[in-house]
Amino acid sequence: MNILDPQGPVAAADKAILIDSIAIMLAIVLPTIAAIFAFAYHFRQSNGRASYLPNFAHSGRIELVVWSIPTLTVILLGGVAWIGSHQLDPARPVEGTGAGVTVQVVSLDWKWLFIYPDQRIASLNSLTVPVGAPLHLQLTSGSVMNVFFVPSLGSMIYTMNGMVTRLELRADGVGDLQGLSAMLSGDGFSDMLFDVHVVSQPQFSEWASGVAKNGKTLDRKAYSELVKQSVPKDKQSYKLTDPLLFHDIATQAIPPGPGPKPVDNPARPEPESGAASVR
Template sequence: MNIFDPQGPVAAAEKTLLIDSVAIMLAIIIPTIIAILIFAFWYRASNTRAERLPNFAYSGRIEMVVWSIPALTIILLGGVAWIGSHQLDPGNPVPGTGAPIRIQVVSLDWKWLFLYPDQRIATVNHLTVPVGSPLHLELTSGSVMTAFFIPQLGSMIYTMNGMVTRLDLRADEAGTFKGLASQFSGDGFPEMMFDTHVVSQVAFGDWAQSAAKSTDVLDETAYKTLAEQSIEKTPKTYRLDDPELFGKIATQKIAPAPGPQMTENEAKPESGARNVR
């Protein structure tokens, strides 16, 4: 999950923004540290050559220097962050070489549900996408708020109950990249990890056709069972029987889960356990 090893244009732009911001800050931090050391050495008690001005109170020139340099640094850093933040708006389209893929993401306690409405597929804790294709992600939560993040593809974004956030990404290299929940959401939070498999366009088509023949069906009834508090150790694949399922979750036509509950069994919640606030 190395953010300095980007595998897509969004992550690459974020890496550049991060490095540029650190470089701008170091432009004032390093000279300041060097100046502190020089002053400490020159005005040491044993240095009789150092000129001392015990009655010194104010110098306009010194004030100009010590305030103008930090002000210019903040203006430059703010400008870089402002421009970069607008260019990397999560909803901005990311062009690609393949057909766009629409993916609907639902965060649950404590697992990730991915819906492919156009391919009529659903997966749990594993995401498969074709290399080079624009990825249009729509995200919501079926429980408490958390955050979706694939560090090597970029742009952490929140998932919130009762609303939909959007994120556009693209993967430029085939491989398997880790994804995670980056906001604490209860005892099972450390297990909210998933693999993002980036495959060729042909391999994605073959996978989609095979997955659509799964004997496991995801509909509203199956979703309610899946939404119960649990940790899924094994990735799952379903045939999506209801392509409108995401809309029902986002608009709360399907009631949201109560959130993490006190339990000694991390696999299933205890009945009647009180909610953690």
């Protein structure tokens, strides 16, 4: 999960913004650090050539330097953020090769459900995509708010109950990547990881056909089990028998999960047996 090793155009643009921002800030940080040592050396007690001005109160030149450099830094950082935020709009289409793939993403406690409506399949904690193809992600939450993030592909985006967010991505290299939840959402949050398998177009078609023939059935009944709080050990694949499942989850036609529940609360411990509760 290395953000400095981009595997797609969005992640590459994120990396460029990060490096540009650091370079702009270093333009003021490094000279300031150098000036600290230079001033300390020049105005040391043993330097008889250093000027001593006990009545000094104001210098227009110093004020100009002190205010102009930070102002220019803020303007440059603001420009980089403004341009980048528009160019990297999550819903902005990303060009690619081959047919685009639509993936409907549902965040649960504590797992990720990926639905492929065109292929009529789904997978749990495993996202398989064809290399070079535009990826059209539609995201919602079947429980509390969460954050979908694949560092090597870029762009964190929230999943929220009762609404759908959109994210356009593309993976440029065949291989295995790692995705995660970037939002604290309860006890199983740290295990809420998912694999990203980037495969060739023929391999993706073969994988989808295999799942459609041999996968378990995913309908409302199967989903009602998935929505329960758990950290699954297996990465299951499913045949999608309810094409409106994602729509019903996003519109809350299917009730959302209960969300995380506190097990122990140090701020308000349970009273001992037989003791009166004091409020």
